[in-house]
Amino acid sequence: MKIRKITIGLAVTLVFWATALVAADKSTEVALARGKYLVENIGMCGDCHTPHNEKGEPIKEQWLQGTALAFKPAVPMPVWAEKSVNIAGLPGWKTDAAIKFFMTGIAYNGLPARPPMPQYRYSQKDAEAIVLYLKSLAPRNK
Template sequence: MNRAVYLGVLVFVVIAGCAKESKKEMTVAERLERGRYLVENVGMCADCHTPMNEMGEPVRENWLQGSPILFKPVFEVPNWADVALPIAGLPNISEENAVSVLETGVYGDNQRLRPPMPQFRLNHEDAVAVVAYLKSLRAE
């Protein structure tokens, strides 16, 4: 094999190897950690879904177990939800619908959650990771 062909083959093998590596499935532990990170540090789900103490901090013992919404819009929003439902253990919604809500904002028969629940647009892998993390938590 001449040198150029040899180098070409080598580069191809290395690139193919990297591409394969990046498609590697996440382990269960990695998926849960990704979900925890997105919930705690990006989506700030606890701001609404966890009750606050008198210091305005989320109560860890009731982590994501649902809470009244503590603020109101400055103008009237007809379908405003006063309560953020519990999401620890996802007691009231199927995993499939929860993934769909986080990916598209829509679930089931063209339904949407009411404001102030944000209309997230997570990618599929991240939505699955968030749902796996929520499922792993103790429901109330």
């Protein structure tokens, strides 16, 4: 009797944890897909952060790895950045600082990035998804 009770107890616990793990996995998967969508289709990060070939197509092998920009301001701007940085893997960024940056446009040094980097104001949930996705990309080009 006792053994049977213990067995049932164990089985219930196992099912509970298995369900919890699958649910956690599923929500990570959903957030990753959301982050990829926000980066590729809403933020259009690749327009500035991915090098393009001579036909103007993004180079897949250097996805989001930073590049010299192909455009300049029509009037001189003192703080214009001519190059974007590598954001594949978000090297050098702690998760919290990166989330704050995508919610406020203010980087870990207390300053906004130079133009033309937009000052994004994503919601916390979207900023978390973007950071999760960018961190999932292998940091190459280091």
